[in-house]
Amino acid sequence: MNKGKVYLVGAGPGDPLLITVRGMEAIRRADVVVYDRLANPRLLKQMKPGAEKIFVGKLPDKHMIKQEEINRLLVDLALQGKTVTRLKGGDPSVFGRVGEEAELLAENGIGFEIVPGITSAIAVPAYAGIPVTHRDFTSSFSVVTGHEYPNKTYSNVNWDNLAHASGTIIFLMGVANIETICSQLIDHGRDPGTPAAVIRMGTWMEQRTVTGTLATLTDLVKAAKMESPAIIIVGDVVKLREKLAWFEKRPLFGKRVLVTRAREQASELVRLIDDQGGEAVEFPVIRIRRPEREDIIRTLDEALSNLERYDWILFTSVNGVEYTFGRMAELRVDVRAMHRAKIAAVGPKTQEALLARGLIADLVPHSSFQAETLLDLMKQFVQPGEHVFFPKGDRARPVLAEGLSRFGARVTAVDVYENTLSLEGGEETLQMLHEGHIHAVTFTSSSTVTNLLEALRTLGEPDPVGLLNKLELFSIGPVTTETAAKAGLIVRATAAEATVASLVNRIVGFDAVTE
Structure with missing residues (x-):
């Protein structure tokens, strides 16, 4: 069996619109998507039919899958010949342990591709109105893990350098250690009055931001009950939030x-x-599909094969337009067969669908785009005895067909699509x-x-x-x-x-x- 390929994809910080084009392609082509809790579930709706999804994140009261198990899982899936997309929050190369996953894949001769993502270190502050650099404040920034490997007997964080650096400092995964982080910076010489902020669930609907100083931030965060996932940002750029906050101000924020x-x-x-x-x-x-009953199909095909007999053709949905012309193409019915018919559309979207096919509707209500309004309008133009073709959905209300029939029109109403659960x-x-x-x-x-x-x-x-x-x-x-x-x-x-x-x-x- 041929080996599959693994895409190690950064899903971005949370907002599903922030994934890269290449990342989205990898989701759509995958046979299996392996994901964690930091990847927005909306991205999974882009998976192809039949694709498998495997959750490897941490849930309350559930066994946490170890990184070594995830590494092995990716190898095993690829050895089965599957295309695998490993979906990780943020950028996989920034504290995302992508190196460990890629190493084992390489050791097993499995092809892989690292697809960078938008890192939360930059995107989350931006969504809170805090640019990590600004010419009036700083031209540099540092990104530091706030949650080092627990078995380490020493710290790789050079607190003295961080405390005396002039740039912005961003701590990822550090809210549980915020008291230590703030005190270390102060103890190593950073001004206790330095502006600082914690941003929880950045770029998500639940985004919350607490601002203060190194001296006050710990108490503020505890009072606000801020929990992970969250980032800490330290530096004068935090002051810009008061002027630049935008994400939370949009009308539907939080919904x-x-x-x-x-x-x-x-x-x-x-x-x-x-x-x-x-x-x-x-x-x-709702799932829209073509009719399956043979008698309905025969009635539809007969009507479409005799379009020249109709004085009016009535469309009440975009689906009606699309499925009618789709079936016409299958039957090789020339659109010019409806040359003598006037066309009525229920509203602007149906009108646009017709226009996309080179047809201009003769009648469209100016407002109240519903069957009753269109019926009243058509009664002003349709003559008794005229033939009306009405391709509709199987759940269409009888208002138009019955109303036009009572008016004296000869209506051929036939289902051109079905609405299923x-x-x-x-x-x-x-x-x-x-x-x-x-x-x-x-x-x-x-x-x-x-x-x-x-x-x-x-x-x-x-x-x-x-x-x-x-x-x-x-x-x-x-x-x-x-x-x-x-x-x-x-x-x-x-x-x-x-x-x-x-x-x-x-x-x-x-x-x-x-x-």
């Missing part, structure tokens, strides 16, 4: 927001949440919900409401409604809000318009009035 829509549709919502300072947690409870990432999400790590939930359709509740029940949650009602729930529109209310959920606010941008604005609080 993890659950995104429940299908993964293919989630990217814009995830980006908008991230841009506002929150952290999106994806739990795509997905449990991808469900166990991790349920754990985060129980541990209080998720603060808000977004619903972008009635299906996300029903599917989330069904998913939680399937995962063994006895009271999903009670669990979710502890959080802030946000809905994209009145129909979705009504579905949630009927299920017993309490929606905090409804978007002013049925768009993800409006939904995020509502979460941030730009819209004061709750729908």
